[in-house]
Amino acid sequence: MTGQAMRELKIFSGQANPRLAEDICNYLHFPALGRIALGQFPDGENFCKIEEDVRGRDVFLVQPTAPPVNDNLMELLVMIDSCKRASAARITAVIPYFGYARQDRKDEGRVPITAKLVANLITRAGADRVLTMDLHAAQIQGFFDVPVDHLYAAPVLNEYFLNMGLSGDDLVIVSPDEGSIKRAVGHVKRLGGKLAIVDKRRSSAVDTQQQNIIGGPVEGRVALMIDDMISTAGSIKGAAQLVSDSGAREVHVAATHAVLCGNAVENLRQAPITSVVVTDSIPSLADGQLETLKVLSVAPLLAEAIKRIHHDQSISAMFGP
Numbered sequence: 001m002t003g004q005a006m007r008e009l010k011i012f013s014g015q016a017n018p019r020l021a022e023d024i025c026n027y028l029h030f031p032a033l034g035r036i037a038l039g040q041f042p043d044g045e046n047f048c049k050i051e052e053d054v055r056g057r058d059v060f061l062v063q064p065t066a067p068p069v070n071d072n073l074m075e076l077l078v079m080i081d082s083c084k085r086a087s088a089a090r091i092t093a094v095i096p097y098f099g100y101a102r103q104d105r106k107d108e109g110r111v112p113i114t115a116k117l118v119a120n121l122i123t124r125a126g127a128d129r130v131l132t133m134d135l136h137a138a139q140i141q142g143f144f145d146v147p148v149d150h151l152y153a154a155p156v157l158n159e160y161f162l163n164m165g166l167s168g169d170d171l172v173i174v175s176p177d178e179g180s181i182k183r184a185v186g187h188v189k190r191l192g193g194k195l196a197i198v199d200k201r202r203s204s205a206v207d208t209q210q211q212n213i214i215g216g217p218v219e220g221r222v223a224l225m226i227d228d229m230i231s232t233a234g235s236i237k238g239a240a241q242l243v244s245d246s247g248a249r250e251v252h253v254a255a256t257h258a259v260l261c262g263n264a265v266e267n268l269r270q271a272p273i274t275s276v277v278v279t280d281s282i283p284s285l286a287d288g289q290l291e292t293l294k295v296l297s298v299a300p301l302l303a304e305a306i307k308r309i310h311h312d313q314s315i316s317a318m319f320g321p
Contacts, residue, residue, distance in 0.1 A: 084126030219247030
């Protein structure tokens with residue numbers, strides 16, 4: 001019998017998004033998540049104990065580093081260390097949302113590159129592989145010294161909008177800033193329509209201004225604005241208002257990661273937005289609070305990737321040639 005055949009699959013979940021981990025198991029017809037005890041000591045230090053044998057096993061740890069970011073990141077590191085010291089054969093950190101990704105370069109003096117720092121922490125803790133989705137900056141894959149499988153939620157979003165009938169010449173795909181142009185072009189190829197770009201100027205870490213629309217036109221069309229994440233929704237609110245003022249008859253917003261912190265829900269309510277579509281990469285704090293919100297599941301996508309990694313099959317084949 002080969003080593004691959006002997007290697008048993010184990011899936012564990014941190015406390016960041018256990019529902020997603022359970023949905024992954026259901027999709028794989030897996031009996032249950034691995035048993036793990038997680039908590040905190042009275043002083044706030046993280047506690048972890050793997051409550052079943054993982055020696056020689058192929059272990060997947062599902063834990064997005066979503067808010068509270070520091071708690072979830074530290075819990076992930078402790079889980080990895082627990083599995084490493086329990087002699088797991090391979091440990092894959094499944095991080096649907098990778099936090100600390102905004103600072104991916106030194107764009108001014110005396111600032112850290114936190115994306116690289118966190119990549120180092122995860123690697124040094126003992127992760128042999130990382131599975132993530134829609135990184136804020138694609139080059140973060142290169143910050144890891146272990147293999148990184150980078151998934152895209154685009155097929156899930158595109159299928160939803162096609163089923164809604166949002167496609168063709170009546171549609172304009174709007175990139176909310178210059179950094180999302182490549183993502184928007186990919187959606188244009190799948191959904192059709194025109195491409196428009198919002199000229200966003202950032203004055204601080206929290207303040208932005210949306211001044212012009214490049215491309216289009218948007219007048220009389222259905223606008224679909226797609227980004228990797230919605231944080232405070234300040235940029236989305238400004239961009240949606242600009243697109244609406246330019247004559248779009250509907251504005252739909254889509255994002256993979258619904259971070260939705262601060263006054264995000266209020267910003268989305270105030271903006272001229274017809275619908276907001278996100279995925280369950282992290283638990284949506286606005287679920288039930290925002291009437292226009294639709295949450296799509298990426299569990300089948302992650303489950304398929306986990307199955308392929310376990311059987312040493314291609315991940316890129318999931319997204320076509």
